[in-house]
Amino acid sequence: GAVVSQHPSRVICKSGTSVKIECRSLDFQATTMFWYRQFPKKSLMLMATSNEGSKATYEQGVEKDKFLINHASLTLSTLTVTSAHPEDSSFYICSAWGGGGYTFGSGTRLTVV
Amino acid sequence: QQQVKQSPQSLIVQKGGISIINCAYENTAFDYFPWYQQFPGKGPALLIAIRPDVSEKKEGRFTISFNKSAKQFSLHIMDSQPGDSATYFCAASPNSGYALNFGKGTSLLVTP
Numbered sequence: 001g002a003v004v005s006q007h008p009s010r011v012i013c014k015s016g017t018s019v020k021i022e023c024r025s026l027d028f029q030a031t032t033m034f035w036y037r038q039f040p041k042k043s044l045m046l047m048a049t050s051n052e053g054s055k056a057t058y059e060q061g062v063e064k065d066k067f068l069i070n071h072a073s074l075t076l077s078t079l080t081v082t083s084a085h086p087e088d089s090s091f092y093i094c095s096a097w098g099g100g101g102y103t104f105g106s107g108t109r110l111t112v113v
Numbered sequence: 114q115q116q117v118k119q120s121p122q123s124l125i126v127q128k129g130g131i132s133i134i135n136c137a138y139e140n141t142a143f144d145y146f147p148w149y150q151q152f153p154g155k156g157p158a159l160l161i162a163i164r165p166d167v168s169e170k171k172e173g174r175f176t177i178s179f180n181k182s183a184k185q186f187s188l189h190i191m192d193s194q195p196g197d198s199a200t201y202f203c204a205a206s207p208n209s210g211y212a213l214n215f216g217k218g219t220s221l222l223v224t225p
Contacts, residue, residue, distance in 0.1 A: 006156070031210070032210055034212055034213070041218075041220070042217070042218070043202065043215045043216065043217045043218050044157070044202070044215045046212050046213075049212055091154075093156050093157070095213070097209070097210045101159065101162075102147070102159070102213060103159075104149075104156035104157045104158070104159075105156050106155055106156045107154065107155060107156045109154065
């Protein structure tokens with residue numbers, strides 16, 4: 001079946017630094033990538049949608065300059081959290097559309113100290 | 114605004130019992146309704162999905178019932194097992210490739 005590889009699974013960074021999260025579709029072409037944020041015991045909150053080769057579309061309230069999304073190829077999308085602060089600590093999940101369905105990555109636990 | 118309303122928030126079922134989770138939606142443009150299972154620290158995994166042209170779909174112990182006129186759909190887990198203990202999310206989207214709208218989730222605990 002379709003697989004999305006998301007890395008890293010966990011990352012701890014210092015406040016003010018940037019962190020990059022990668023999602024790769026291993027056996028299909030991801031024409032659209034969705035990035036979600038999930039707080040403990042909460043639902044998935046859509047942050048942005050990106051199509052290959054186009055600028056991402058951000059949901060209301062999501063700072064596009066803080067959460068940089070790149071979808072340069074049909075198999076790779078990245079989310080960079082810039083100048084991270086403790087309030088950015090969360091679980092980030094990507095979801096790729098392609099191959100006939102939605103496939104989720106395994107998530108990245110970001111802790112900003 | 115929550116476009117998909119899910120209940121209950123939590124559910125405790127004995128092993129071998131039936132777990133039932135319900136969802137309701139308002140947007141009649143939705144035409145894809147998946148259910149996801151999520152374990153702590155992991156991404157959601159697709160369990161089963163349905164489109165509005167059928168009223169029921171069964172895959173193993175998992176069944177989706179869909180009521181188009183009532184704009185409701187539900188997940189039934191038959192013969193629930195302790196390994197089914199997880200958080201379940203219903204979702205809906207207006208068309209393939211559009212962002213999924215998730216319910217708030219149901220935390221299921223299946224006791225031995």
